[in-house]
Amino acid sequence: MNKVITINLNGNAYPLEENGYEALRTYLDTAARRLAGNPDQAEIIADIEQAIADKFRAVLSANKTVVVTAEVEQIIAEMGPVEDATGPAPEPPPAAAPGPAGAESGPAPKAAETGGTAKRLYRIKDGAMIAGVCNGFAAYFNLDVTLVRVLFAVLAVLTWGVVAIPLYLILVFLLPTAHTSAEKAAAHGAPSTAEEFIRRAREGYYQGMKTFHDKRAHRQWKRQFKQEMRGWKRSFRQEMRNHAQHWSQTWHHAWAPQPRPHILAWVLLPIISLALFIMGLAAAIAFLSLLCTGALFGVLLPHGIPLWIGLVFIIVAYHVVAWPLKSTRYFLFYHGTGGFGRPYGGGGSLAWLVFLVLLVWVADRHVPEFHQALYNLPPMIHQAVDSVRQWWDQR
Amino acid sequence: MSINEKFSAIRKGLLEFLVLKIIAADRVYVADILKQLSATEFATQEGTLYPLLSKMRREQLVDYEWTESEAGPPRKYYSLTAKGREQLRETSDYWQKISGTVKALGQKPGT
Numbered sequence: 001m002n003k004v005i006t007i008n009l010n011g012n013a014y015p016l017e018e019n020g021y022e023a024l025r026t027y028l029d030t031a032a033r034r035l036a037g038n039p040d041q042a043e044i045i046a047d048i049e050q051a052i053a054d055k056f057r058a059v060l061s062a063n064k065t066v067v068v069t070a071e072v073e074q075i076i077a078e079m080g081p082v083e084d085a086t087g088p089a090p091e092p093p094p095a096a097a098p099g100p101a102g103a104e105s106g107p108a109p110k111a112a113e114t115g116g117t118a119k120r121l122y123r124i125k126d127g128a129m130i131a132g133v134c135n136g137f138a139a140y141f142n143l144d145v146t147l148v149r150v151l152f153a154v155l156a157v158l159t160w161g162v163v164a165i166p167l168y169l170i171l172v173f174l175l176p177t178a179h180t181s182a183e184k185a186a187a188h189g190a191p192s193t194a195e196e197f198i199r200r201a202r203e204g205y206y207q208g209m210k211t212f213h214d215k216r217a218h219r220q221w222k223r224q225f226k227q228e229m230r231g232w233k234r235s236f237r238q239e240m241r242n243h244a245q246h247w248s249q250t251w252h253h254a255w256a257p258q259p260r261p262h263i264l265a266w267v268l269l270p271i272i273s274l275a276l277f278i279m280g281l282a283a284a285i286a287f288l289s290l291l292c293t294g295a296l297f298g299v300l301l302p303h304g305i306p307l308w309i310g311l312v313f314i315i316v317a318y319h320v321v322a323w324p325l326k327s328t329r330y331f332l333f334y335h336g337t338g339g340f341g342r343p344y345g346g347g348g349s350l351a352w353l354v355f356l357v358l359l360v361w362v363a364d365r366h367v368p369e370f371h372q373a374l375y376n377l378p379p380m381i382h383q384a385v386d387s388v389r390q391w392w393d394q395r
Numbered sequence: 396m397s398i399n400e401k402f403s404a405i406r407k408g409l410l411e412f413l414v415l416k417i418i419a420a421d422r423v424y425v426a427d428i429l430k431q432l433s434a435t436e437f438a439t440q441e442g443t444l445y446p447l448l449s450k451m452r453r454e455q456l457v458d459y460e461w462t463e464s465e466a467g468p469p470r471k472y473y474s475l476t477a478k479g480r481e482q483l484r485e486t487s488d489y490w491q492k493i494s495g496t497v498k499a500l501g502q503k504p505g506t
Contacts, residue, residue: 010468031442040449047445047471051425054467080440085450 020072031082292373
């Protein structure tokens, strides 16, 4: 029995037997040492790691999830010693070099262990509608981007944009954009470990069903399957750790003190907030007035247009007008004033909700018509539902 | 010392020329280059080729471009730059001259 060590080569996890891992480490250390002083050292090492990863992928399959030592050695032999094309003669071959003890003291194989991680959530600006958030999600979950957008739009409408739009803006701010080709590759990436895990589990299950009647084969399958699952659990945990690390890094970057409170922000923020508040109030009053009296501030809806279309129109119009202001405000919050922090996130919508309830309560106490309307609300809702049903039946 | 060993330095020196030739003929990535060389006396390995390509890129003889591949991560596809084509032409001419010299030398005059 051999211990398995999971390594990360250019963003993918590969489980190796321990001795194979040592051999690979020595190889990469030697390569890094020989390329010391080469201006492209990091790039060459990355290329070589990529080539090794390709070879690892070729020997792995659904029924074989660990690269054994002999295969690692074979692959290293195929790669051949790394020779610096610019430098003088390469140093003597590894046989003459100090053994593993010497390699131990050499520079750590940095890229091998801390390089990228597996598939990551990024914003992808190519083909994006707004900022690439939906695009990034689609790539991450391997879904069609239109589906993601529709889901997002449905969420936005259902919640009046209170949840979806701030969420979107937070994600815009939070998710790193995939700029380099490596990042884009990570965004689309090879299947993430979780996805791959499910695929293999399913495959293994079918294999198990096939051997069901052959007792011995079945027992063997079971053992292998369990072993495989254990290996994947390990690499999954590893991936989660990497993710956590990556996110904490992102957050550190994001919340690093930005010591340049823009004077403009302090002036603009109250104005924008006030404008948003007034617009929200106007929209709420228009909504209620339409709901209660069937007319928008005394003006009746054009004939033939049902009440609910008017209501939806008000919501949409409000969001269309408020969106630029809101995004400006977000921008000012996060980039203009350093110490202002992030109280808005979910707190904003909560405060907005509390305000709305308060408004209804005050209106209920002091405006008799409103009280009456609230009292009559159930029939109103019935009416709205009826008009939807009528519209549906007409189709 | 076998012939093979005697010529190892010459093969090494010629490798850049051959890589230029391969890249000039087609847009290739490293595995293509290795495959084309593998059937010849110049068979080489990634450990040699990657540092060579990076040196050639630094000398602006070749350039690469990331291209998505249907299997696995994107690959670096190499192409020649204007300088690389110029170098290839010069090297080809020089090679012609050398092999002409090799052939011509030592022959008895008059034959």
